[in-house]
Amino acid sequence: MEPAAYAAESGRQGARTAHGASGRGSLSLAHRLLPGRGAGEPGHDRRSGRREIHPFNPDTALWKWRILDRAGGQLRVETVILRRNHILTILNLAGEAGVEISELAAAGATPLRLLKLTTAADRRQTFWRRVNAGLAATVVLLALGAAGTAYQQRASAYEALDARVTQAKTRALRLRKAQADAEAQFETNALLQREKARSPSLAGVWNALSETLPSGVWLTEMQISGRSGRISGFADSAAPLIEKLETLDQLSGVSFVSPVTMNPDDRSERFDISFTLETNDG
Incomplete structure (x- = not known):
């Protein structure tokens, strides 16, 4: 694999170069970031299958890859590898130059981003x-x-x-x-x-009886219940009382309730008469 060129790209917003100008910058570190393996560097023991620490394992390096083409049934892949201690070197150099790095990408026609920084x-x-x-x-x-x-x-x-x-x-x-x-x-x-x-008053009935009954008649009892009335008393002659009471417009159905009896002391007749009160319908 041929050595790849590496670049540290500065931030797009407000990043400053060593001279204080705003914009994008790059640090060319290709001659320093891909050293050859020395004789004494640890590697991978194929016979034992044991993984040893060497420059290009996940603990010591960062890499990205992409497919270039699939011509002829073969797959061409571009791989970019960067050791982690080189990342620290890039950041230190950028800090000395007053550059704020936003990402690390491999230089080329189509840059390949390796690391995004905040x-x-x-x-x-x-x-x-x-x-x-x-x-x-x-x-x-x-x-x-x-x-x-x-x-x-x-x-x-x-x-x-x-x-x-x-x-x-x-x-x-x-x-x-x-x-x-x-x-x-x-x-x-x-x-x-x-x-x-419609019904005659008690006073009206009493006045009518007083005016109609003869002077020899006196009443001992008078009862009015609804339209029914009843009078009891004594008279010299009780028989004419029915005819006299029938002449009153307020009364109807005048009749003796019980037979007339004679009082032996004064020869007067005791009577008990019932009647019906007529309504005042006009």
Whole structure:
């Protein structure tokens, strides 16, 4: 394998060369980074199969490879190897030259990247990316908190409104029931008033009896229950009383409840008469 040329490429953003100018730079180290193996260097013992430390194992070197072509059924591969102590040398030389390295790549028409390094610009970019992410997360949290607060306020307002609507419905039902009870009571009172107006009053019946019955009649009892009435007492002659009571417009169905009896002391007749009160239908 022919020796490969190695280069240390400076960072693209804000990297400075030894002269302080901004841009990309390279350090040519081909004559120093691929020494031949000395007679005393350790290698690989094929007979024992034991792996020994030599310049090109994962502990001491870094390598990359790529396929160049597959012509003729054969595979051509380009391999670039760089010892790890050379990487330290490159970084030290870059530091002395004031160059900040962002990556190590093999020089050529198509560079092959060996190692990506973190520069101050990368660290600043990462820092600001995290700051922006934190700010964005804070804004999102604040927005969510505001939305949650607004939602909670709306939910509380809806609950309060629902409670007021429920109370209003309850009051409306109570008022409706009270109105229905009042209307029913009014109808009952009106019915009673109509019945009272249709039925003769007790005073009216008493006045009519007083004016109609002869002076020799005195009453011992008068009962009025609804439209039914009854009078008891004594008279010089009880038989004419039925005819006189029938002349009253307020009475109908006048009749003796029991036979007339004679009082042996004063020869007066005891009577017991029933009647029906007529309504005042106009």
